[in-house]
Amino acid sequence: AYHEKVINHYESPRNVGSLNKNDPTVGTGLVGSPACGDVMKLQIKVDDNGIIQDVKFKTFGCGSAIASSSFVTEHIKGLSLEQAGQVKNTEIAKELSLPPVKLHCSMLAEDAIRSAIRDYKTKR
Amino acid sequence: AYHEKVINHYESPRNVGSLNKNDPTVGTGLVGSPACGDVMKLQIKVDDNGIIQDVKFKTFGCGSAIASSSFVTEHIKGLSLEQAGQVKNTEIAKELSLPPVKLHCSMLAEDAIRSAIRDYKTKR
Ligand code: FES
Numbered sequence: 001a002y003h004e005k006v007i008n009h010y011e012s013p014r015n016v017g018s019l020n021k022n023d024p025t026v027g028t029g030l031v032g033s034p035a036c037g038d039v040m041k042l043q044i045k046v047d048d049n050g051i052i053q054d055v056k057f058k059t060f061g062c063g064s065a066i067a068s069s070s071f072v073t074e075h076i077k078g079l080s081l082e083q084a085g086q087v088k089n090t091e092i093a094k095e096l097s098l099p100p101v102k103l104h105c106s107m108l109a110e111d112a113i114r115s116a117i118r119d120y121k122t123k124r
Numbered sequence: 125a126y127h128e129k130v131i132n133h134y135e136s137p138r139n140v141g142s143l144n145k146n147d148p149t150v151g152t153g154l155v156g157s158p159a160c161g162d163v164m165k166l167q168i169k170v171d172d173n174g175i176i177q178d179v180k181f182k183t184f185g186c187g188s189a190i191a192s193s194s195f196v197t198e199h200i201k202g203l204s205l206e207q208a209g210q211v212k213n214t215e216i217a218k219e220l221s222l223p224p225v226k227l228h229c230s231m232l233a234e235d236a237i238r239s240a241i242r243d244y245k246t247k248r
Contacts, residue, residue: 002184010184036160037225038186060126060134062162063184101161 002063003097009067014074017056019043027120031111035104038062040069042112046120050080057112064105068092072109085117126187127221133191138198141180143167151244155235159228162189166197166236170244174205181236188229192216196233209241 021028021043029042038061045054055073059065072092076084089110093103145152145167153166162185169178179197183189196216200208213234217227 036186037223060187062160062186062189065186099161 005071006064006067006096006098009070009096010063013066013070015056015070015077016058018058019045019054019056024123025120027116027118027123029112029115029117029119031108031115033061033065033104033108035107036062038065038105038108040065040108040112042069042073042109042116044076044084044113044116044120046081050082052076052079052081052084059108061108062102062105064096064098064102065108067096068098068106068109069112071096072113076113081117081120084113087113129195130188130191130220130222133194133220134187137190137194139180139194139201140182142182143169143178143180148247149244151240151242151247153236153239153241153243155232155239157185157189157228157232159231160185162186162229162232164189164193164232164236166193166233166240168200168208168237168240168244170205176200176203176205176208183232185229185232186226188220188222188226189232191220192222192230192233193236195220196237200237205241205244208237211237 019026027044032039040059042057044052047053057069089106092106143150151168156163164183166181171177181193213230216230
């Protein structure tokens, strides 16, 4: 009995795909979940003002991981790096009504954003 | 670094869908994984000779769960109920070269087959 919003993001995930990781305005986050062994890639493209213009993700994770990352790509588009870096997995989980056993799936999405921001900053 | 065969089943899963659960020749298995909280539905359609004619699955699970169930639906089509009931998750994991942390995903597929066979037998 999953929440309608999770099912919707799972069945029609937004922003699935890849950006060019060699583009200097792109940051790539690649993270794995210690809890379940699943992996997620999330990429951001940042404009001159430090605003996230575009976001893409790919995951080998479960339905909740797909929904969490799909939701989060929509959520951080248009945010500054600082704002995006403050997104918490508990917000994602609440928004999607994830059951407690699936909290680590939303953690994967939080970790992926941070990792993408870190990569972008390292490249600058 | 997942094996090519997992990726292929994940990206082009076979036999995704549903059969009519009210059809007396259809057995429906619905199982959940205690390890990760994911769920899987697997259905078999059995002919008069006890041979599995058709198989469909749906899962909210991860890439390895999708690949395991996709592989298994192809594998059990044409088998007798007895043969299908003997499929072990370790075979599935070996065939797909799943890493140890993903063994529970193939277990979900094994459990789903058994549960579908049980449901079919209960209906007869
Ligand atoms: S169970 Fe691994 S990401 Fe959800």
